[in-house]
Amino acid sequence: MSEIKVPAMGESITEGTVSRWLVKEGDAVNQGDVLLELETDKVNIEISAEESGVLEKILRQEGDTVEIGEAIGIIAVGAGAASAPASPAASDAAPEPKKQAPAPQAVAPAPTAPEVSEAGVKAASPAARKLARERGIELDQVQSKDPIGRVYQEDVKNHGSQTAAPAAQAPSKPSAPSAPAPSASTYAKPVERQRMTRRRATIAKRLVEAQQTAAMLTTFNEVDMTAIMDVRKRRKDKFKEKHDIGLGFMSFFTKAVVGALKKFPMINAEIDGEDIILKKYYDIGIAVSAKEGLVVPVVRDADRLSFAEIERSIADLASKARTNTLALSDLQGGTFTITNGGTFGSLLSTPILNTPQVGILGMHNIQLRPVAIDAERMENRPMMYIALSYDHRIIDGADAVRFLVTIKELLEDPESLLIEG
Incomplete structure (x- = not known):
């Protein structure tokens, strides 16, 4: 297996956004093939395959924020990776369920293991941990929007704004869901909601x-x-x-x-x-x-x-x-x-x-x-x-x-x- 990782892009760039994947899960890729486009606040870059094989799993979807060094996909190296189910060897039976069940969580255990406590503290990006320390916020109190529960800097910022006025927190909660509500229930006439690009x-x-x-x-x-x-x-x-x-x-x-x-x-x-x-x-x-x-x-x-x-x-x-x-x-x-x-x-x-x-x-x-x-x-x-x-x-x-x-x-x-x- 070979992880597709976000490369270093300069001292001032610590994260980016997955703009679009150019290949799908199950596609065969050759070394040097462009796999996806990554958007940063300054430039857009293309990430290429470092080894040939089959794109087994996409770990981060289009629109996701990713950090330098983070794994965003997995390549099954070698032509045999795509034909594992047809292999007669008994040892091939064990890896197969791994691809089907735990694969979507393959990235979560690696980075989060050293950060999870007995109290269930979530994994967090370096930028999020730094901001949390500066603001005196406990990471296990921060709600994450990430599907695998990883806490990012934006989550800490949102938590800080929500806890800035604790007395007003209870009455404000009912109104919070109204902001991201579907446009049909918020506006009387047709609208289109677009997410800002990173730039x-x-x-x-x-x-x-x-x-x-x-x-x-x-x-x-x-x-x-x-x-x-x-x-x-x-x-x-x-x-x-x-x-x-x-x-x-x-x-x-x-x-x-x-x-x-x-x-x-x-x-x-x-x-x-x-x-x-x-x-x-x-x-x-x-x-x-x-x-x-x-x-x-x-x-x-x-x-x-x-x-x-x-x-x-x-x-x-x-x-x-x-x-x-x-x-x-x-x-x-x-x-x-x-x-x-x-x-x-x-x-x-x-x-x-x-x-x-x-x-x-x-x-x-x-x-x-x-x-x-x-x-x-x-x-x-x-x-x-x-x-x-x-x-x-x-x-x-x-x-x-x-x-x-x-x-x-x-x-x-x-x-x-x-x-x-």
Whole structure:
């Protein structure tokens, strides 16, 4: 027998969700065959068979949360595993009932044995045990939603919220079942209930955490895009011919951000307890909207890249994001983020920090608006609102405003980007 285990996927990833099984119980598999897809909060990965044989048992179903190192299936190694019932040997009779009766519980005894006490304490994941210790919760008091009784971090969180107000617990119990009740009994009109994907749930959690933990504030300005649009109009054909990539707006904004970060290094930092980590490199995250949710791949060492290299890097990362082929290394270690809501028509927004970063720049739609050139002249100019959300704990308002003004000045004088960026 060979267990199919969840592989290690990086220090920051401790669990994932079984997205879908590509094979069924009883299917023959060869070494290297893809067995299932696993969804994490950052990337999706494929898990392949380490040995050839027959998929004897699926231990974790689609939608189940699994942890690193956990067994999620069993492969009967070798071609003979599928033909055990036809074997004439008397010794084959004993293993057969094992496959039929105890097989569904094959995983439960192994991890739970060292954790079960005489009082019947349930098995628990490492994350659940840690959270329970921190909150002073006894694991045998926690109700598990897992079919085999294993306690997960979410179970401990739910238990903590239920016991936070013991006096109100008794009257609140009758109303608890009403939440997960079928939609027909809850809503007067037809609805569809969908479970959040792991990535969407993680995005939701982190955005809320960013607002709860950071002293977030947003400042705004607007940029006259006339000069950049003129450069692009004059240079785009030669640029495309020479570099085989289009000259977009993102390279200009990336260069402008790098130039401004050099002048205001605190915005290229992060908070670690009571320390400030000032980063001496410029890895710029570019927010990309993908089918599974927003991801922020990182353009490494943007200060050392040419316009063409930045455009090519962004195009490659965006393509990976949309085809779900981003690696963990593509997403880790950014120092500042740029998000462009203008591609969807957004005129103005307040972007939320991509923690632990302390600054994020929001780009918006370009609109032709009347602008006062001097006291007597008005002209229609292509204008864009830009927004900087920042962590007021370490960034003063004056520096945030000056940072955004610096970006505005650099963008309105594109030649300066060759020097400052």
